[in-house]
Amino acid sequence: MTTKKVSMVTQILIAVILGVVFGVSLPSVAGQVKLLGDVFLRLMQMAIPLLILGQIIQAVGSIDSKELTSLGWRTILVFGVSSFFAACWGIVMAVIFNPGNGIKIAEIKDTGLKSQTISFADTLLDFFPKNIFDSLTQGSIIQIIVFALFFGVALNKYLQTHPKSQLFKGIIDFNEVIILIIGYVMKAAPIGIFALIASTISNLGLQIILPLLKYLIVYGGGTLLFLGIWVLLVSVYCKVNPIRLVKNMKNMSIMALATTSSAITLPVAMKESRTQLGLSERITNLVLPLGMSLNSNGSAMHMSITVMTIAQMYQQGFDFQQMFYLAVTATFVSLANAVVPGAGLVSLAVIVPQMGLPLDSIAVFAGVEWFVGMLRTILNVNSDVYSAIIVGKSVNEINYNVFNSNSEEPIK
Template identity: 35%
Template sequence: MSKQRSSALGRAWSAWMSVPLWLQIFVGMVLGIVAGVSLGEQAVLLKPIGTLFVNTIKMLIVPLVFCSLIVGVTSMEDTAKMGRIGFKSFGFYLCTTAIAISLGLGVGYIIQPGAGVPLMQHEEVVQTAKEAPSVMQTLIDIVPTNPVAALASGQILQVIVFAVALGIALVLIGDHGKPAVKVFESLAEAMYKLTDMVMKLAPYGVFGLMAWVAGAYGIDMLWPLIKVIIAVYLGCALHILGFYSLVLSLFAKLNPLQFFKGISNAMAVAFTTSSSAGTLPASMKCASEYLGVNKKISSFVLPLGTTINMDGTALYQGVTALFVAQAFGIDLTWVDYLTIILTATLASIGTAGVPGAGLVMLTLVLSTVGLPLEGVALIAGIDRILDMARTVVNVSGDLVATTVIAKSEDELDEDHYNADMEQSMVIAQQNAESDMETKPL
């Protein structure tokens, strides 16, 4: 009988492990809420499970950000060859990311998704009045006098600045920097794998923290989660249909409606897979076959965007950071807002290709401005829903940048761009055949 029971448990465990991680996290959130409501105040006994998960995420932050940023910057090695294109791409991506995080903060400030949440009564959250430092002092403080001390103490902004500077230096010294780049690439891959391992604990950590929250405060915190979803989706829609349309119209003099028709396939793949990297083949296809972008441009700008362009993730961090601050009754200063914008913008360079990157980077932003990391558990349960929207923004931003830069470099076939879908396919086929004929044997 015991063997049969063990076999049944083994099959159940195998079935559970085959469930997608996002669904495991959602199940953990629901079960945590049920357990918390059932156990009441005794649910605090489950909190250490969640605390352990939060601590493992904290463990990742500094090494993951440091290694990922260096790899992200050094992947720009081709910019020495492509010159203007690399400079335009890097500048465009960082500017749009800063605008996205600002939009997210604005939406969060207006909608107030965390207002009225009972977590503000949490006895462990004690806020003391602090004088906001000057802008000059803030700029001075982000440059570390001792990079090793900054790494050891977790001064994230200082770590980011040092990592970006070191990455640029490794690119500039050429072949001499390649051995060090390979070391950081190996370390980054190890951190990605470790992140994947830690994220497997997310369902249990979310269960523990949600049980504690539900036991202490009831189910009154569910409505704010719906408000977070509304706020993120509204912000994403405004960024795509408003800001991107404005960029296409003003800077490239192109019809935004034609653009969105051309990238509809990539947007659908992004929404269903929630993976910018996984959508890259569809993005490349849309750029060349429907938008008329020369492959010399799209083959560089799109992969670079997958690495450093995280407009949707930045917008999401703005909304959720304000949600956590409002939920715990913490008033952010204008310096805190600037810090969130700067941190999310710079950190976006190293977030691509990391499973669970949204939650890890949210933890980074929260810790930078001193917000309670327990708020991550509330977001984790709905993260997959939010991830679908923010990935669409990320992919759309990559294609907007590719199109605008191609237009500025006279590498955009506007007749192809303005053609309907069937005509675009014919033109793309003709261009492919022409390339084959001109290619040397």
């Protein structure tokens, strides 16, 4: 008699449930296990910059020179349009449902964060690395991507004149080793996620969550509706079954919700894009790593709906011009958004002062950052994959036999 191995997704779901129960029932003890969660996150993050660097170099280096410019522009266009509309959608949801109504300003405490007024020129300049090793050390994803694009284009050109070079094979081997490292670390995912959720729940308390319940409901509903729009758009354009599309993406969606990190979910998303959705390796390796920084739909929506909520808390109305400026600003700030848990408050610390709102207003949102992070991450991850499917369809690189297959390969 053989026993069926419990899949990683099932293990993570169990860890989430146990973490919530443990955090509520034994808060004093649950707060002490945070170290395990922090160790898990550090182990994951140590390889992510190298994963992104290597995958983009490999993807760009392998593209036919005639398609390099065309494929890149298609990808960036889908990213830019989707992130901007996500920001606009957040504003629309806030205007219709007014989630800031009823939140008492007296309950807001100062976080100790200082105002950050960053000009557009400074933001644009920060996209470009002055030292790639410094960028890798700091984990500056957008700078790593810029360097990887330059390296990939140069490698592509070099291989045209040196077809027998072993450099490209070495990069492929390097990427496979990095993926193996992430696979080893992921074996500890259930323990790490249990510790993170237990410690987070132990520090929250209903007295912090309840005043923002309406905000969470509006934000959650907006995220669900926007994902529905994405599913409808992809289904119509790519001529696929929407139910099967959702089903084929369930593992990466659960991983995004559980970890609240696009970076940690990236290996799962890349694997399932090939094995469940039928995307080619070329599309997967280029679009998904790029999407982590250039297609943060969830981050753009989070910033816009939260800023609108803060404005409503202070009874400060925004006209159409201000809301348009907010949507554009949220789109650009989302490009530099960190891909690890807890990055939402950092982004708010940048955009809130630029909209003329007090920085200490974001303190109340720290209490629900984990729940907000779940919504933000699933939209970030899924929109990256939806974008990849659209790009893949535009260049006929979707294997519909794989997409429509009934086989489900578990996460290893």
